[in-house]
Amino acid sequence: GAVVSQHPSRVICKSGTSVKIECRSLDFQATTMFWYRQFPKQSLMLMATSNEGSKATYEQGVEKDKFLINHASLTLSTLTVTSAHPEDSSFYICSARNPPQGLPPNYGYTFGSGTRLTVV
Amino acid sequence: SQELEQSPQSLIVQEGKNLTINCTSSKTLYGLYWYKQKYGEGLIFLMMLQKGGEEKSHEKITAKLDEKKQQSSLHITASQPSHAGIYLCGAESGNNFNKFYFGSGTKLNVKP
Numbered sequence: 001g002a003v004v005s006q007h008p009s010r011v012i013c014k015s016g017t018s019v020k021i022e023c024r025s026l027d028f029q030a031t032t033m034f035w036y037r038q039f040p041k042q043s044l045m046l047m048a049t050s051n052e053g054s055k056a057t058y059e060q061g062v063e064k065d066k067f068l069i070n071h072a073s074l075t076l077s078t079l080t081v082t083s084a085h086p087e088d089s090s091f092y093i094c095s096a097r098n099p100p101q102g103l104p105p106n107y108g109y110t111f112g113s114g115t116r117l118t119v120v
Numbered sequence: 121s122q123e124l125e126q127s128p129q130s131l132i133v134q135e136g137k138n139l140t141i142n143c144t145s146s147k148t149l150y151g152l153y154w155y156k157q158k159y160g161e162g163l164i165f166l167m168m169l170q171k172g173g174e175e176k177s178h179e180k181i182t183a184k185l186d187e188k189k190q191q192s193s194l195h196i197t198a199s200q201p202s203h204a205g206i207y208l209c210g211a212e213s214g215n216n217f218n219k220f221y222f223g224s225g226t227k228l229n230v231k232p
Contacts, residue, residue: 007182032218034219036222040159042225043126043208043223043224043225044221044222046219049218049219057219093163095220097220109153109220111163112162113161113162114161
């Protein structure tokens with residue numbers, strides 16, 4: 001089935017620095033990837049839709065200058081948290097839309113394993 | 121954007137009891153997904169429903185999509201501690217269904 005690799009799984013950074021999270025589709029081309037953020041005890045909130053070769057589409061309330069998304073190839077999307085602050089600490093997870101011939105159990109969408117970001 | 125409201129928000133049940141989680145959409149659903157997650161970990165795909173009236177089962181978990189395709193229910197029979205976690209429904213929305221949103225989530229705790 002389709003596999004999405006997300007790195008790093010955990011990262012601790014100092015306040016004011018930038019952190020890059022990578023999301024790769026390993027055995028298929030993903031023209032569309034999604035980035036989510038999850039706070040403790042809450043659901044996954046869609047941050048932005050990443051489209052290969054074009055600008056990402058951000059959800060209302062998400063600062064595009066703070067959360068830079070780049071989808072430079074059909075297999076890689078990156079999320080860079082710029083000038084990170086403690087309030088950016090969260091669990092970030094990406095997903096890719098499966099190719100049309102995708103079959104269960106990865107039917108529809110495949111998710112990365114997530115990145116836990118801690119800003120100190 | 122499409123809103124997916126789940127109920128209840130959290131649930132504590134005794135092992136062996138049955139339970140139901142609901143997911144209600146503000147718009148017609150053209151594909152409804154159910155996932156399980158432990159916070160800070162990846163998602164486990166449970167099942168996907170597409171047709172009104174469709175019902176699918178996986179081990180002791182059954183999900184239905186109602187005829188009007190605006191609500192889905194997830195039913196767990198004879199719950200076990202291994203069923204504990206966060207249950208999330210998800211659906212496509214936006215122009216050309218180019219976005220994927222999650223419901224508000226239901227946290228399940230099963231007491232041994």
